Amino acid sequence: MIRHLTALLGPRFPRQLALTALYAVLQGLTFALLVPVLRALLGGTPAGGWLAVFAVVVAATAVAHYAQSRYGYAVGLSAMRDMFHRIGDHVATLPVGWFSGDRVGRLGQLAGKGVMDVMSVPAHLMQVLVTAVVTPATVLACMMFFDWRLALAALATAPVIWLAFRWTAALVQRNDAAVHDAAAESGDRVVEFAQQQAVLRAFGRTEEGFDLLDDALAGQRTALRRLLATALPGLGSVALSVQLAFTVTLIAGCALALGGSVDVPALAGVLVLAVRFTEPLLAAADVGAELRLARGSLGRIRELLDTPALPEPAESPTPAVPSIELDRVSFAYDARPVLREVSFTVAPGTMTALVGPSGSGKTTLTRLIARFWDAGAGSVKVGGHDVRELATERLMGMVSMVFQDVYLFEGTVEENVRLGRPDATAEEVRAAGRAARVDEIVERLPGGWQARVGEGGATLSGGERQRVSIARALLKDAPIVLLDEATAALDPENEAALMDALSALARDRTLLVIAHRLQTVARADQIVVLDGGRVAESGTHERLLELGGRYAAFWRERSRAQGWRLAGRA
Numbered sequence: 001m002i003r004h005l006t007a008l009l010g011p012r013f014p015r016q017l018a019l020t021a022l023y024a025v026l027q028g029l030t031f032a033l034l035v036p037v038l039r040a041l042l043g044g045t046p047a048g049g050w051l052a053v054f055a056v057v058v059a060a061t062a063v064a065h066y067a068q069s070r071y072g073y074a075v076g077l078s079a080m081r082d083m084f085h086r087i088g089d090h091v092a093t094l095p096v097g098w099f100s101g102d103r104v105g106r107l108g109q110l111a112g113k114g115v116m117d118v119m120s121v122p123a124h125l126m127q128v129l130v131t132a133v134v135t136p137a138t139v140l141a142c143m144m145f146f147d148w149r150l151a152l153a154a155l156a157t158a159p160v161i162w163l164a165f166r167w168t169a170a171l172v173q174r175n176d177a178a179v180h181d182a183a184a185e186s187g188d189r190v191v192e193f194a195q196q197q198a199v200l201r202a203f204g205r206t207e208e209g210f211d212l213l214d215d216a217l218a219g220q221r222t223a224l225r226r227l228l229a230t231a232l233p234g235l236g237s238v239a240l241s242v243q244l245a246f247t248v249t250l251i252a253g254c255a256l257a258l259g260g261s262v263d264v265p266a267l268a269g270v271l272v273l274a275v276r277f278t279e280p281l282l283a284a285a286d287v288g289a290e291l292r293l294a295r296g297s298l299g300r301i302r303e304l305l306d307t308p309a310l311p312e313p314a315e316s317p318t319p320a321v322p323s324i325e326l327d328r329v330s331f332a333y334d335a336r337p338v339l340r341e342v343s344f345t346v347a348p349g350t351m352t353a354l355v356g357p358s359g360s361g362k363t364t365l366t367r368l369i370a371r372f373w374d375a376g377a378g379s380v381k382v383g384g385h386d387v388r389e390l391a392t393e394r395l396m397g398m399v400s401m402v403f404q405d406v407y408l409f410e411g412t413v414e415e416n417v418r419l420g421r422p423d424a425t426a427e428e429v430r431a432a433g434r435a436a437r438v439d440e441i442v443e444r445l446p447g448g449w450q451a452r453v454g455e456g457g458a459t460l461s462g463g464e465r466q467r468v469s470i471a472r473a474l475l476k477d478a479p480i481v482l483l484d485e486a487t488a489a490l491d492p493e494n495e496a497a498l499m500d501a502l503s504a505l506a507r508d509r510t511l512l513v514i515a516h517r518l519q520t521v522a523r524a525d526q527i528v529v530l531d532g533g534r535v536a537e538s539g540t541h542e543r544l545l546e547l548g549g550r551y552a553a554f555w556r557e558r559s560r561a562q563g564w565r566l567a568g569r570a
């Protein structure tokens with residue numbers, strides 16, 4: 001752990017260790033000086049000299065304590081700042097696909113509590129642990145000087161104490177990971193419970209209980225109970241072994257005093273020493289749990305920092321044409337194949353509609369083009385270059401994405417559109433808004449463009465949110481647009497507005513649309529039908545209808561559902 005902390009905190013950490021060790025030696029000396037002081041006071045000999053030495057060492061100990069505490073806090077605070085920066089910098093280089101729901105929850109926990117756990121090591125725990133070893137060792141060395149037999153008696157108990165510490169650590173470690181996982185799981189479920197109140201209430205899950213949350217809390221309780229059950233015998237054994245050290249010293253001292261080879265004032269001094277000698281050991285047992293937490297968090301922070309970043313090419317070409325080419329692309333999530341040998345090309349300035357049953361891999365395909373993940377086999381090219389050869393900035397400059405679940409940031413409508421190009425003029429923002437028919441939404445909102453949309457865009461409907469997001473893409477003006485069309489049923493007015501916004505987006509751009517609306521599909525220059533992760537059919541609307549295959553069946557079924565005629569084309 002010291003090695004890992006030094007790697008994370010740099011040379012400040014060994015320096016702090018040295019300072020703390022100095023303090024612990026001085027503390028041990030303060031304890032040890034009690035023997036000659038008490039011996040002089042109780043034995044009736046002049047105590048002035050020893051008292052003066054004692055006072056100097058106590059003063060030096062106080063100064064060392066202040067210096068090492070201050071330094072420890074300074075190291076802890078700068079470690080916290082460093083860890084936030086390193087985590088932030090590294091997270092920004094990870095593939096977007098890494099940010100799945102539970103990872104985001106755990107990252108939040110790690111960046112908050114995890115960093116604080118690690119920070120507590122230099123700020124607080126190190127002092128307790130170093131003094132638990134160095135102070136008793138100093139005391140023992142001094143005892144050796146006063147009476148080697150008593151020192152040996154105390155030393156004889158050291159292996160027992162060490163074994164008790166190791167045993168407790170081994171017992172607790174076994175359940176530590178389970179407790180952490182259970183805590184993270186219930187944390188995630190609590191957030192989910194709060195965020196999804198509307199769904200839960202609609203299904204009456206708030207009164208009868210939400211099984212996922214209940215199970216997670218029950219799991220956490222069980223893990224904690226198991227931890228306590230295993231840790232208690234260990235903690236008891238540490239306390240017992242420390243008491244044993246004291247008792248052995250006491251018995252040895254009394255035996256020697258009765259035998260007349262130790263005088264009573266010296267025995268009193270050594271016994272006081274034995275009491276003080278056990279204090280740092282018991283304090284170390286108390287912080288064991290915090291230390292294990294810190295070690296767990298440190299491991300998780302290292303794991304996060306070791307997660308490979310998305311490889312960036314040293315030099316990146318600039319794609320000249322906005323085309324997309326997929327050549328025998330295969331992809332699997334955690335070894336579960338989702339796309340198999342998918343090949344097709346989207347020519348510059350054309351619109352391709354992706355259709356296919358739910359789970360056929362449409363969204364995954366668009367994510368590979370935006371390089372949320374890298375394809376397992378085959379190549380994804382944008383403008384004739386493999387996306388792996390393009391710097392993220394270049395690729396993102398070529399591509400805009402409009403998602404189905406559009407997330408709007410808590411801010412004004414204008415700020416949300418401006419996200420597409422922060423340096424755009426107010427007129428450019430308005431023009432993009434007009435083209436995507438956001439101006440109609442703005443007209444009815446109190447505050448107009450400056451109306452706040454609420455967290456996630458809660459004050460707007462799904463179709464309206466998607467129009468804001470299309471305005472963003474228009475403002476960004478990237479030549480390729482990946483669009484996941486809203487599946488939600490829209491009222492005719494919203495539907496027409498969305499279609500207009502889509503037409504504006506399609507103008508002079510290359511468009512790949514996960515199409516759910518027949519108007520969109522019918523308008524496309526090319527339709528690619530995905531089924532089970534493969535391209536089942538591709539071609540124009542007319543050719544695919546003539547073929548009478550999967551697309552024709554899809555079209556018939558949707559037309560019937562929407563009241564369209566089979567021959568109809570928008």
Ligand SMILES: Nc1ncnc2c1ncn2[C@@H]1O[C@H](COP(=O)(O)OP(=O)(O)OP(=O)(O)O)[C@@H](O)[C@H]1O
Nearest residue numbers: 100333334338356357358359360361362363364365
């Ligand atoms: N992050 C992920 N981790 C693991 N599996 C995933 C992930 N995202 C999607 N999948 C799985 O990959 C398969 C394809 O999903 P994808 O979202 O690409 O399909 P889709 O055709 O877009 O579906 P839909 O039309 O319902 O949105 C599904 O079986 C899905 O469960």
